[in-house]
Amino acid sequence: xxxxxxxxxxxxxxxxxxxxxxxxxxxxxxxxxxxxxxxxxxxxxxxxxxxxxxxxxxxxxxxxxxxxxxxxxxxxxxxxxxxxxxxxxxxxxxxxxxxxxxxxxxxxxxxxxxxxxxxxxxxxxxxxxxxxxxxxxxxxxxxxxxxxxxxxxxxxxxxxxxxxxxxxxxxxxxxxxxxxxxxxxxxxxxxxxxxxxxxxxxxxxxxxxxxxxxxxxxxxxxxxxxxxxxxxxxxxxxxxxxxxxxxxxxxxxxxxxxxxxxxxxxxxxxxxxxxxxxxxxxxxxxxxxxxxxxxxxxxxxxxxxxxxxxx
Numbered sequence: 001x002x003x004x005x006x007x008x009x010x011x012x013x014x015x016x017x018x019x020x021x022x023x024x025x026x027x028x029x030x031x032x033x034x035x036x037x038x039x040x041x042x043x044x045x046x047x048x049x050x051x052x053x054x055x056x057x058x059x060x061x062x063x064x065x066x067x068x069x070x071x072x073x074x075x076x077x078x079x080x081x082x083x084x085x086x087x088x089x090x091x092x093x094x095x096x097x098x099x100x101x102x103x104x105x106x107x108x109x110x111x112x113x114x115x116x117x118x119x120x121x122x123x124x125x126x127x128x129x130x131x132x133x134x135x136x137x138x139x140x141x142x143x144x145x146x147x148x149x150x151x152x153x154x155x156x157x158x159x160x161x162x163x164x165x166x167x168x169x170x171x172x173x174x175x176x177x178x179x180x181x182x183x184x185x186x187x188x189x190x191x192x193x194x195x196x197x198x199x200x201x202x203x204x205x206x207x208x209x210x211x212x213x214x215x216x217x218x219x220x221x222x223x224x225x226x227x228x229x230x231x232x233x234x235x236x237x238x239x240x241x242x243x244x245x246x247x248x249x250x251x252x253x254x255x256x257x258x259x260x261x262x263x264x265x266x267x268x269x270x271x272x273x274x275x276x277x278x279x280x281x282x283x284x285x286x287x288x289x290x291x292x293x294x295x296x297x298x299x300x301x302x303x304x305x306x307x308x309x310x311x
Contacts, residue, residue, distance in 0.1 A: 003030045008214050036074050042081075045073060045100075048141035049084050053101035056086075074100045076226035079172050079205035082288035085251075095221045105287070113138060121243065123288060125202060129176065130243035132256030135279070136272045143276035148260070151269050160271060162247070162255075163187045169249045176209040176244035180219035197226050209291055212239035212300040220297050239295035240290050248287065254280050 023159050041063060048054060048062050062072035077084050117134060124130040136144060149159060156162045162182075166173060184193045199206060208223070210216055220237055227233050245257040256272040273283040274280060 032193060037076055042077055043072065045070075045077060046083060049100050051100050053099050054098065056098045059100060071098065075171070076144045078103075081268070082284070082292070103288075117284065124243035125241040127243050127245060127259065132244065132246070132258050132272050133270075136256070136274065139274050139279050141189040143279075144272070144274050146270060148268055148270050149266065150219070154185045155180065156182075156185050156192065158188070159265040162192065163190050163195055163254065165249060165255065166192075166199060166206070166264050168253070169199055171250050172205045173250075174248040174284060175206070175210075175241070176242060176246040176287065177208060178245060179213075179216035180208070180210050180223065183219040185221050193222060193226075196223065196235070197229070200226050200230055200232070203234065203263060206235045207287070207291060208235070208237040209240045209242060209287065209294060210297075211241055212295075212297045212304075214304065216303060217304065220301065222299070238291055238294035239297060239300045244291055247282070248280065248283055250282050251277060251284060252259070254283050 025121050041148070044063055048059060054062075056067055056071045058075065059074065060067045061069060061075070065073070074084065074086055078086060084100050085105055086098055086100045088096055088098045117208055120130055121136075136146065147159065149157060151157065153161075162185075166220045183193050196206060210220070212220060223235055223237060246254060248254045252275060254274045256274075258272070260268045260270055
């Protein structure tokens with residue numbers, strides 16, 4: 001009798017364990033589905049925000065989701081497409097309010113000189129066609145800095161401190177590049193590409209504009225390999241011939257690099273740092289304006305590989 005009771009108890013316990021395991025899997029699957037963002041939802045949110053700025057709570061009600069899911073969706077659309085943005089007011093208080101608004105990438109200039117600058121950027125194809133100083137000169141003196149430094153091709157100096165600048169990213173890094181030469185650079189003992197892997201692992205979105213050609217293919221493949229390694233698409237590269245060499249971290253910091261050759265044929269670079277939020281946001285809009293109409297790197301690489309003997 002005792003033996004039968006023990007067996008019965010074990011069966012009941014086993015059934016409960018299986019039930020618990022089943023429901024854990026069920027709710028995990030439900031949570032994954034809850035986090036999925038399809039094109040219809042993107043369209044619904046975008047059109048809703050386009051009319052006027054909305055609170056996250058309003059968006060949640062509009063798409064029939066909870067606040068956390070709506071916030072995740074807004075952040076994902078902001079990172080992946082750049083068409084909406086968000087800002088938190090009274091952050092850190094009980095009355096904090098998060099607003100999503102339309103990020104008008106078509107009308108990117110708020111002043112006449114920004115409009116003139118953008119017209120020049122649109123037709124520029126090489127770094128010789130446009131100097132970052134032409135942007136730098138308009139930024140408030142208290143929100144900018146610059147320095148000149150001799151630099152070897154694959155070395156990032158302590159003064160530049162690109163490693164810590166990149167590690168400060170919370171959401172997104174946007175990059176204007178030529179051939180991604182910095183992929184092979186190091187700062188001290190730290191490889192820059194390893195820093196990008198850290199960012200990707202921490203779900204920081206990385207978008208890159210560069211010239212996708214025979215010279216840059218190996219560097220592009222090194223960066224995209226991070227996606228395959230982590231099994232998630234955190235890095236996206238597109239082809240564009242444009243004049244900038246720059247990093248933009250979130251909406252708080254932008255750095256441009258400009259090459260200068262001295263009379264003694266020494267290779268110097270000027271580094272322009274901008275922390276003016278209004279100007280950083282304008283530079284982001286310039287990036288998105290070019291990015292959204294540019295061809296994806298993997299497509300262009302496949303086309304290049306069709307050239308005989310390239311592989």
